[in-house]
Amino acid sequence: MKTNPSYSNLVAQWQLPSPIQQVSLPSSLWGALTHLWIKRDDLIHPIISGNKARKLLHELPRVEESAACGVMSMGGNYSNFLHALAYAAQQLECKAVGIIRGPEPKAWGATLKDLKAFNMECRFVNREAFKQMRTQADYAAELASKENLLWIPEGGSTEAAIEGVIESVGELSIEPDYIFVALGTGTTALGIAQGVRLRSWNTQVIAVAPLKGAQQIEESIAAKASQCGFSVPSNLTIEHRFCGKGFGRIEPDLIERMSHYQTCLGIPLEPVYAVKTLDALSFYGINQLIPNRAEVLYWHTGGIQGARSINSG
Numbered sequence: 001m002k003t004n005p006s007y008s009n010l011v012a013q014w015q016l017p018s019p020i021q022q023v024s025l026p027s028s029l030w031g032a033l034t035h036l037w038i039k040r041d042d043l044i045h046p047i048i049s050g051n052k053a054r055k056l057l058h059e060l061p062r063v064e065e066s067a068a069c070g071v072m073s074m075g076g077n078y079s080n081f082l083h084a085l086a087y088a089a090q091q092l093e094c095k096a097v098g099i100i101r102g103p104e105p106k107a108w109g110a111t112l113k114d115l116k117a118f119n120m121e122c123r124f125v126n127r128e129a130f131k132q133m134r135t136q137a138d139y140a141a142e143l144a145s146k147e148n149l150l151w152i153p154e155g156g157s158t159e160a161a162i163e164g165v166i167e168s169v170g171e172l173s174i175e176p177d178y179i180f181v182a183l184g185t186g187t188t189a190l191g192i193a194q195g196v197r198l199r200s201w202n203t204q205v206i207a208v209a210p211l212k213g214a215q216q217i218e219e220s221i222a223a224k225a226s227q228c229g230f231s232v233p234s235n236l237t238i239e240h241r242f243c244g245k246g247f248g249r250i251e252p253d254l255i256e257r258m259s260h261y262q263t264c265l266g267i268p269l270e271p272v273y274a275v276k277t278l279d280a281l282s283f284y285g286i287n288q289l290i291p292n293r294a295e296v297l298y299w300h301t302g303g304i305q306g307a308r309s310i311n312s313g
């Protein structure tokens with residue numbers, strides 16, 4: 001693939017370092033938590049927001065340096081990562097193929113429509129085929145390379161992505177006692193915990209799983225860390241208690257909590273990851289699992305486009 005100045009142009013539009021802001025909280029609602037820091041990665045870019053920007057920062061140059069003519073990745077109908085990748089590929093003028101967990105919905109939701117508008121070719125595959133690509137990285141990479149495409153695993157979980165997240169901790173001007181962050185593949189949480197370790201901080205990183213039965217995630221995080229040449233930092237805790245009814249289940253009470261958090265914090269949120277992370281955070285506050293006067297930071301991972309799924313299906 002030809003080297004393309006579009007990468008520099010694209011990244012030049014990102015707000016880096018992202019802002020950090022402090023909000024005051026009513027103790028009647030948040031217990032021991034009277035104020036909260038928020039790392040506003042959602043403000044990095046309107047489309048490539050949150051951890052997607054962190055992940056793509058070093059991944060995109062890899063695409064440009066490779067001989068590939070584009071990228072292939074995978075995700076669900078509402079995938080925030082595919083959404084960001086499709087837009088980035090369009091800006092870099094390279095091909096993008098999205099393997100989507102099928103079947104193809106009769107009416108495409110807002111995310112899928114955007115993927116198409118960004119010129120991503122959407123290929124719907126059945127659950128078995130999807131699982132095979134998810135679990136057999138070499139197989140997926142081979143399929144991509146047959147089409148001269150670079151394979152990027154689901155959720156953009158690569159070493160380059162972890163490097164981008166590790167670096168982001170360098171932007172923090174305060175040393176938090178706790179960082180709360182949403183967990184999917186674990187790439188973001190692992191990168192933050194490693195970034196904290198590299199700063200020799202004692203910060204506890206609480207990663208909140210939105211998926212029921214995500215116990216195997218610990219193994220997969222350990223494998224990722226070892227690929228990157230380090231061990232899982234001992235300051236990283238995975239919280240499994242806040243997955244609710246399961247991944248992507250948008251029940252009315254979840255929407256109510258989302259609007260409550262949005263009002264309290266004055267920030268936009270999405271229902272799949274952020275609400276459960278904030279459920280955990282408020283639980284820690286109310287039940288005094290966080291000492292008084294602790295500095296607590298919520299790392300906003302963006303993905304606000306996903307909130308459109310509430311209305312658009």
Ligand SMILES: Cc1ncc(COP(=O)(O)O)c(C=O)c1O
Binds near residue numbers: 050182184273
């Ligand atoms: C908004 C949001 N938060 C958190 C995550 C989880 O990130 P990770 O897969 O790095 O654990 C995702 C998934 O990409 C996401 O879209």
